[in-house]
Amino acid sequence: MSKQIQVSSLDAYYGSHKAIEDVSMTIEPRSVTAFIGPSGCGKSTFLRTLNRMHEVIPGARVEGKVLLDGEDLYATTIEPVSVRRMIGMVFQRPNPFPTMSIYENVAAGLRLNRGRIPKSEMDGIVEDSLKGANLWNEVKDRLNKPGAGLSGGQQQRLCIARAIAVRPEVLLMDEPCSALDPISTLAIEDLMAKLKDQYTIVIVTHNMQQAARVSDRTAFFNLAEQGKPGKVVEMDETSRMFTNPTEKATEDYITGRFG
Amino acid sequence: MTTIQHISTSRRIKDRVVQGLVYLAFALAVVPLVSVLWLVISNGLARFDMEFLTHSMNGIGARDANGGAYHAIIGTLEQVLLASLISVPIGLLTAIYLVEYGNGGRLSRSISFFVDVMTGVPSVVAGLFVFAFWILFLGFQFSGWAGALALAILMMPTVVRSAEEMLRLVPTDLREASYALGVPKWRTIVKVVLPTAFTGIVTGVMLAVARVAGETAPLLMTVFFTNSINNDPFNGPQMGLPLFVFDQAARPNDTAVDRAWTGALTLILIVMLLNLVARLIAWWRSPARGR
Numbered sequence: 214m215s216k217q218i219q220v221s222s223l224d225a226y227y228g229s230h231k232a233i234e235d236v237s238m239t240i241e242p243r244s245v246t247a248f249i250g251p252s253g254c255g256k257s258t259f260l261r262t263l264n265r266m267h268e269v270i271p272g273a274r275v276e277g278k279v280l281l282d283g284e285d286l287y288a289t290t291i292e293p294v295s296v297r298r299m300i301g302m303v304f305q306r307p308n309p310f311p312t313m314s315i316y317e318n319v320a321a322g323l324r325l326n327r328g329r330i331p332k333s334e335m336d337g338i339v340e341d342s343l344k345g346a347n348l349w350n351e352v353k354d355r356l357n358k359p360g361a362g363l364s365g366g367q368q369q370r371l372c373i374a375r376a377i378a379v380r381p382e383v384l385l386m387d388e389p390c391s392a393l394d395p396i397s398t399l400a401i402e403d404l405m406a407k408l409k410d411q412y413t414i415v416i417v418t419h420n421m422q423q424a425a426r427v428s429d430r431t432a433f434f435n436l437a438e439q440g441k442p443g444k445v446v447e448m449d450e451t452s453r454m455f456t457n458p459t460e461k462a463t464e465d466y467i468t469g470r471f472g
Numbered sequence: 473m474t475t476i477q478h479i480s481t482s483r484r485i486k487d488r489v490v491q492g493l494v495y496l497a498f499a500l501a502v503v504p505l506v507s508v509l510w511l512v513i514s515n516g517l518a519r520f521d522m523e524f525l526t527h528s529m530n531g532i533g534a535r536d537a538n539g540g541a542y543h544a545i546i547g548t549l550e551q552v553l554l555a556s557l558i559s560v561p562i563g564l565l566t567a568i569y570l571v572e573y574g575n576g577g578r579l580s581r582s583i584s585f586f587v588d589v590m591t592g593v594p595s596v597v598a599g600l601f602v603f604a605f606w607i608l609f610l611g612f613q614f615s616g617w618a619g620a621l622a623l624a625i626l627m628m629p630t631v632v633r634s635a636e637e638m639l640r641l642v643p644t645d646l647r648e649a650s651y652a653l654g655v656p657k658w659r660t661i662v663k664v665v666l667p668t669a670f671t672g673i674v675t676g677v678m679l680a681v682a683r684v685a686g687e688t689a690p691l692l693m694t695v696f697f698t699n700s701i702n703n704d705p706f707n708g709p710q711m712g713l714p715l716f717v718f719d720q721a722a723r724p725n726d727t728a729v730d731r732a733w734t735g736a737l738t739l740i741l742i743v744m745l746l747n748l749v750a751r752l753i754a755w756w757r758s759p760a761r762g763r
Contacts, residue, residue, distance in 0.1 A: 264652065266648065266651060266652060269647075269648065269651055271575045294654050294655070294656050295654065296654075297651060297652055297653065297654040298653070298654030299654075301652060301653070302648075302652035304645060304648065304649065304652075306645060308643070308645040308646055308648075308649045309649075310646060310649070310650075310664055310668070311646075311668055312664075312667040312668055312670075312757075321650075321653065321655075322653035322654065322655070325650070325653065325655040325659050325660075325663050325664075326653070326654055326655060326659075372649070375649075375653065376652070376653070379653055379654060
């Protein structure tokens with residue numbers, strides 16, 4: 214499990230508006246890569262290009278290459294749905310399915326994709342996924358209750374459990390903690406540290422401390438001015454980025470002088 | 473510098489006056505509703521008996537006090553059911569197209585426009601259309617099915633509009649969550665979007681049913697008219713409750729007028745019962761249940 218992602222000169226558009234320009238980077242397997250940068254600089258857009266979620270928005274398109282262990286995800290013969298099965302995603306706001314119980318939420322990915330799965334096997338997958346998301350102990354007695362009845366932090370971990378239940382190679386997280394309190398945030402950060410043994414994790418965050426705490430490598434996105442496309446200013450080991458960045462803009466952003 | 477002020481007398485008075493006006497408007501709105509219900513119940517209860525519910529008007533003389541609306545009840549139920557079977561699938565699929573696939577393109581905009589136009593079509597026009605097309609042009613006979621066609625034309629725009637609104641209320645987040653799990657779009661719609669909007673769609677369909685169950689004009693020209701029981705909606709004239717009320721109320725005898733009132737009461741009860749069933753289904757499927 215877990216694969217390497219190589220992006221080369223990728224542009225992403227919303228209609229005629231170019232949101233990101235010429236992004237190239239390598240995302241290493243079994244590590245956490247963080248994207249930081251001011252709002253509107255294209256971090257989330259770039260994240261969504263990695264599992265072809267970007268094109269779900271009407272008018273959105275991508276130019277360039279994204280290679281998953283050497284295979285081009287944007288080749289014309291590739292089925293986008295299968296890409297998303299391999300590269301899971303956790304969103305900014307927890308979004309459990311309101312009509313489903315906790316159990317059904319975790320099982321959703323498999324049930325909707327593969328149809329019938331024996332109950333015993335499914336029970337095992339649900340339990341493993343919830344344990345993997347550090348949620349099992351809190352919900353094991355109420356698996357049949359609606360997922361929407363959980364607290365915000367629990368819902369987000371439920372969404373993580375749902376994402377890892379389909380056994381993806383890569384897990385993309387779009388500001389997963391921005392709507393959560395510090396304790397839930399801590400729970401999710403611990404979880405990321407645990408999950409990176411198995412998965413390639415990419416996280417977008419506005420919280421510099423979080424990037425410094427959880428990530429191995431960090432990419433700093435910025436845009437020249439409003440309306441211009443976002444670009445990667447610098448990407449390096451997180452420890453270097455936060456102590457000794459090469460670019461002046463990175464240093465200014467990290468130390469809070471702008472953005 | 474501003475200071476903290478007490479509520480002035482003039483504002484108190486204005487508040488009271490507006491409050492009074494709001495209550496008055498509410499009372500005025502309720503008066504017709506309550507009086508209609510009261511009239512129908514008080515006049516209709518007299519003949520609301522087993523004979524009314526189980527017998528037709530076959531062989532009932534002009535001055536006879538007995539007779540019933542069984543033929544009309546059967547007719548209305550069958551016609552409304554058939555109309556729903558036609559209009560709900562078409563309406564729902566149209567709404568799904570508009571919300572999930574249309575993307576505001578030319579086709580979806582023109583569909584939207586024609587749905588709006590259809591909403592405004594008077595019910596008698598729907599009846600005339602089916603009469604001219606199905607009965608005169610294609611040469612079929614009067615039947616419950618022809619009535620159902622006319623009712624379906626009237627139901628469809630209501631179903632499309634309400635289903636469309638309910639589907640739009642489903643957050644994009646949920647669709648994206650499903651896509652991100654690698655679920656194809658059509659499965660996302662069937663397994664995530666529709667169940668989430670289910671309660672609202674059922675309510676919308678019930679409103680449409682309630683609307684057409686009371687239509688008289690389109691039935692006049694399509695199901696024709698009969699005094700006897702016809703269980704087969706595809707063959708021969710049928711009756712409908714609104715037609716029954718219309719027919720009985722026009723007769724000069726008190727016994728007939730009594731039957732008209734009871735027919736109206738039965739119609740209201742059927743619509744209320746359907747609403748109740750819809751609420752039960754909605755409650756049973758509601759995501760909040762068991763929290």
